[in-house]
Amino acid sequence: xxxxxxxxxxxMFRAGVRAELAGAVEVVAEAEDVPTAVAAxxxxxxxxxxxxxHLPGGGGVEVMRQVGATGTRFLALSVSDAAEDVIGTIxxxxxxxxxxxxxxxxxxxxxxxxxxxxxxxxPRLAGFVLDAFAGSIEIAAVDEDLDRLTEREREVMRxxxxxxxxxxxxxxxxxxxxxxxTHMSSVLRKLQLSSRHExxxxxxxxxxx
Amino acid sequence: MSTTAPLQPRxxxxxxxxxxxxxxxxxxxxxxxxxxxxxxLFFLLSTVLGGLGVGLYAxxxxxxxxxARFTDEPPGLASATRTGRRPGRVRRMAxxxxxxxxxxxxxxxxxxxxxxxxxxxxxxxxALGLVGVALIWRQLDEAQRDRWLDTTGRxxxxxxxxxxxxxxxxxxxxxxxxxxxxxxxxxxxRSGDLGPAREVLVAxxxxxxxxxxxxxxWVWRMATDLxxxxxxxxxxxxxxxxxxxxxDSVLQTLALIxxxxxxxxxxxxxxxxxxxxxxxxxxxxxxxxxxxxxxALRAIAAQAEQDHxxxxxxxxxxxxxxTELVEPVVHAAxxxxxxxxxxxxxxxxxxxxxxxxxxxxxxVKDRGVGFDPAAVxxxxxxxxxxxxxxxxxxxxxxxxxxxPGAGTEIVLRMPLxxxxxx
Numbered sequence: 001x002x003x004x005x006x007x008x009x010x011x012m013f014r015a016g017v018r019a020e021l022a023g024a025v026e027v028v029a030e031a032e033d034v035p036t037a038v039a040a041x042x043x044x045x046x047x048x049x050x051x052x053x054h055l056p057g058g059g060g061v062e063v064m065r066q067v068g069a070t071g072t073r074f075l076a077l078s079v080s081d082a083a084e085d086v087i088g089t090i091x092x093x094x095x096x097x098x099x100x101x102x103x104x105x106x107x108x109x110x111x112x113x114x115x116x117x118x119x120x121x122x123p124r125l126a127g128f129v130l131d132a133f134a135g136s137i138e139i140a141a142v143d144e145d146l147d148r149l150t151e152r153e154r155e156v157m158r159x160x161x162x163x164x165x166x167x168x169x170x171x172x173x174x175x176x177x178x179x180x181x182t183h184m185s186s187v188l189r190k191l192q193l194s195s196r197h198e199x200x201x202x203x204x205x206x207x208x209x
Numbered sequence: 210m211s212t213t214a215p216l217q218p219r220x221x222x223x224x225x226x227x228x229x230x231x232x233x234x235x236x237x238x239x240x241x242x243x244x245x246x247x248x249x250l251f252f253l254l255s256t257v258l259g260g261l262g263v264g265l266y267a268x269x270x271x272x273x274x275x276x277a278r279f280t281d282e283p284p285g286l287a288s289a290t291r292t293g294r295r296p297g298r299v300r301r302m303a304x305x306x307x308x309x310x311x312x313x314x315x316x317x318x319x320x321x322x323x324x325x326x327x328x329x330x331x332x333x334x335x336a337l338g339l340v341g342v343a344l345i346w347r348q349l350d351e352a353q354r355d356r357w358l359d360t361t362g363r364x365x366x367x368x369x370x371x372x373x374x375x376x377x378x379x380x381x382x383x384x385x386x387x388x389x390x391x392x393x394x395x396x397x398x399r400s401g402d403l404g405p406a407r408e409v410l411v412a413x414x415x416x417x418x419x420x421x422x423x424x425x426x427w428v429w430r431m432a433t434d435l436x437x438x439x440x441x442x443x444x445x446x447x448x449x450x451x452x453x454x455x456x457d458s459v460l461q462t463l464a465l466i467x468x469x470x471x472x473x474x475x476x477x478x479x480x481x482x483x484x485x486x487x488x489x490x491x492x493x494x495x496x497x498x499x500x501x502x503x504x505a506l507r508a509i510a511a512q513a514e515q516d517h518x519x520x521x522x523x524x525x526x527x528x529x530x531x532t533e534l535v536e537p538v539v540h541a542a543x544x545x546x547x548x549x550x551x552x553x554x555x556x557x558x559x560x561x562x563x564x565x566x567x568x569x570x571x572x573v574k575d576r577g578v579g580f581d582p583a584a585v586x587x588x589x590x591x592x593x594x595x596x597x598x599x600x601x602x603x604x605x606x607x608x609x610x611x612x613p614g615a616g617t618e619i620v621l622r623m624p625l626x627x628x629x630x631x
Contacts, residue, residue: 009294054294080492082286085295101484123559127524130563134527161524162572162618163559 001026002115005044007037007063008052008077013100017050017077020104025111032056037063041072047115051094053078053085061092075114077102083128091192096120118181119188126161129191130154149187156183223273230343231270263339270346286492337395341388348381458486474518482514502569503528505539506562509546513558517550520557527564529625537603538569538623544595545573545619553577553617569623576616582609596621 002025008014014030021027028044031037034057041049041063051060051074064074076094078085086097095114098107099122110120121129133149149157152173159169170177224235234252238245256262289295393410462483469475489507503525510521529535542560549558553575561572592609596619600607605623 054289056294058293059289059295080286080289081488082492084286085492123522123524123561127526127561130526134565158561158563161526161563162561163522163557163574 002048002111003028003044003046004111005029005031005037005040005046005049007031007040007049007055007060009033009054009056017107021108021111024108034058034062034066038066041067041070045070046072048072048111049074050077050111051075051089053080053089060089060094064093073114073117075110075120077107081124083131086125086128087132087191090125090188093192095188097125098122099124113181117185119184121157121160121184121187123161123163126157129187130157130161132191149190153183153187153190156180157187160184221273223270230266230347233266233269233273236273237269267339267342335392337388338392341385341390341392344381344385344388348378348385454490458483458490478514478518481520482511485511485514500531501528502531502535502539502562502564505531506542506560506571509539509543510560512543513546513550516547518556519550521546521550521560522557523560523562525562525564529564529569534603534623534625535569537599538571538605538621541596541599541605541607541621542571542573544592544599545571545621548592548596548619549573549575549577549617552580555616564625567625569621569625571621572618573621574616574618579611579613579616581613582611592619 004021004025004027006014006017006027007030008017009032011032014032018027018030025048028046029040031040034055037049037051037055040046049063049072051063053060053076055063060074060076060078074094076086076089076097077100078089078097080086081099090097095117096110096119098110098120102110102122113120129149133154155173156169159172164172166177166180170180173180221240222236223232224239229249234248235245237243238248241248252262252266254262255265286295397407397409462479465479466476469479503523506523506525510523513519513521531539542562546558546560555575555577557575559572559574561574563570597607597609600621600623603623605621607622608620609617610620611617
């Protein structure tokens with residue numbers, strides 16, 4: 001069973017999530033701020049950390065920074081839909097981003113997906129990604145432009161933004177779910193590593209760089 | 210996308226988030242639309258070539274206001290920033306690289322200049338003194354930033370110098386003072402006589418002490434008065450804002466929820482609408498019903514959620530002002546959303562709008578009962594007339610993809626004339 005640590009500064013919310021996850025995943029610890037979160041992750045080495053974005057002590061990004069390279073994967077969970085927060089957290093190392101209104105079964109599915117090493121994009125996050133990479137239609141003709149989205153990745157992002165589930169994306173594009181997941185992971189990688197072009201400009205306009 | 214705003218003179222500011230010294234170069238670069246590195250290089254080079262750069266930089270540092278961007282954030286984000294629940298700017302090692310290179314270049318040039326022009330007796334004392342002054346000014350900037358972030362609204366004179374008084378603050382002040390002092394001493398040693406230097410120093414210290422005694426109490430009183438007034442103003446404004454908003458939204462909704470306590474559908478609809486409202490107020494600063502396509506779609510979503518038991522999620526990429534070309538798309542989208550909300554039978558509709566320079570595309574998707582588009586009776590005007598017909602009349606297209614049992618997706622496309630969106 002997937003081992004999960006819940007990090008959030010609202011005790012009531014932690015309790016709610018714990019109740020929703022009961023039976024589907026194993027919640028090994030909870031934490032309420034950056035230091036306790038870092039300690040909990042170091043001690044329990046969970047598969048997935050459900051990470052609040054706004055957290056006393058510097059935010060969820062700070063937790064990921066202090067924990068450093070580890071087998072643990074992070075799934076960001078927040079009430080904030082602000083582009084700064086969403087993209088900032090993803091660039092900080094989170095494997096996905098869901099808002100707190102997500103339903104229990106959807107959250108369990110997202111956790112499982114992240115635990116398997118895949119990326120989780122909500123429609124809104126996909127929208128931000130498209131916004132950030134806007135102008136990427138003329139795809140990488142030169143090697144230098146590698147951190148643009150390929151046409152296929154853009155297609156996948158657009159379908160996610162339109163509210164398609166992974167399964168539906170696969171059917172729409174006549175590819176396997178595994179291929180969809182590969183595209184998502186590579187978009188995530190580009191988002192985290194990208195240092196050029198539109199994304200950089202978009203990010204610096206929003207003070208993410 | 211570009212919107213036409215009334216012409217406002219742009220003011221250059223110092224960029225205190227991207228600074229090595231005072232953020233002058235970064236601010237100037239943004240103002241002029243040049244790469245920061247160029248501006249920095251200009252200052253360094255003009256410094257070496259006769260010291261003009263130092264003068265310019267110092268002058269701009271004093272004249273340019275530092276940018277107060279903290280006030281622009283929506284209340285939720287601002288509050289999270291103030292209480293340290295969001296990360297600040299992280300400076301990576303890579304950022305320092307160009308500076309080190311520039312510094313090495315600058316130092317080399319200085320040395321070269323020295324060998325050519327000879328070592329002036331004044332050069333090093335002045336250089337040391339300038340670095341010292343720059344360090345202290347830098348600390349004052351830092352302290353100003355802290356004051357903006359300060360929630361208590363108190364100004365104490367020492368705090369206005371030290372900020373939150375981290376180790377770096379003391380170090381900066383101390384190093385700055387030491388550098389200025391050693392500049393003076395250096396000068397004295399160069400001129401070969403300690404006597405005048407000591408006298409200058411004593412006279413300087415006495416002067417400062419005298420000023421402090423004469424003006425100290427007055428400055429202190431000013432600071433206290435300012436503190437009280439500012440704290441009071443800030444507090445009352447913030448309270449008024451929050452109270453007004455809570456009254457208009459949350460309180461009304463809670464009252465409605467109590468009245469409808471035995472109707473779960475209504476309660477969840479009210480809660481959902483309130484959540485959307487509060488979230489956008491707190492975090493995104495985006496308003497419904499404004500003059501852009503995105504705002505119009507959000508307004509449509511809010512309306513649909515109010516009228517039907519449904520959650521409508523709107524995601525937009527790019528945006529465009531509501532021109533005559535875009536209006537019909539908005540109307541068609543409203544019809545499509547209403548149709549899905551009414552007939553799909555699920556609780557959720559996804560709206561996705563993508564705007565490029567040449568095309569507006571809107572996708573309205575639900576996972577409801579679906580229908581056979583070919584079998585819709587001729588008397589059903591909703592989709593055929595208001596969506597397909599309307600789009601066709603205005604030069605766009607509408608596509609309805611629906612399978613019974615698998616949901617419906619309506620795709621609206623409207624090509625944008627380049628001249629229509631300047």
